[in-house]
Amino acid sequence: MRKKTLLLGASENPSRYSNIAIRRLINSNIDVVAIGNRKGEVEGVIIETDLKHFQDIDTVTLYLNPQRQKQYYDYVLSLSPNRVIFNPGTENMEFVKLLHDNNIDVEVACTLVLLSTNQY
Template identity: 35%
Template structure:
């Protein structure tokens, strides 16, 4: 990893046992700028939460998904509208329609685990 990225975590959870929560912490530990997306929670690991993707103040390098296909399908237009450079579909967050539309817009799509990618230097 050579640079700090702006990373939005869709499905971020304030619960310590959730992988999305662990991802927020791991991203912070790796010096990334993290934008948790949660409709109710005010902050996670000291980072202000945003209610929805369109509330983000900055452009995003990576959007990492921790929501299932049904939820990401509901948010498909919102996801594409923020134009992330890359979308990571964590295990259980795969969505073929979103993947197809993102690739058509030139957005890189990775089916992988954010935590593993960080640990192995593939993020």
């Protein structure tokens, strides 16, 4: 089974890092699901606005500022991902502690850099 990534904070705007990340994940043959403020689509990935209970999420990568993350704490925990990536500008020690307390790995890193250096 291939690993699946949930991208939180997705955007249809091609200049947004979340949009670029979706395209790079797809190009790296990583299954992607996405949630954003507005419904949309990027390279065939539907951007959902509802908190769907996706199955088999390995990684959650965050493109939301810390204040906007609070509403997703319980949701992310319910998915039981193996890790959560805090991209630049999303660092949130409160959420990091909550994830650690639930035995979920945390990376403070850039998804785009991890992909380009084959460390994803």
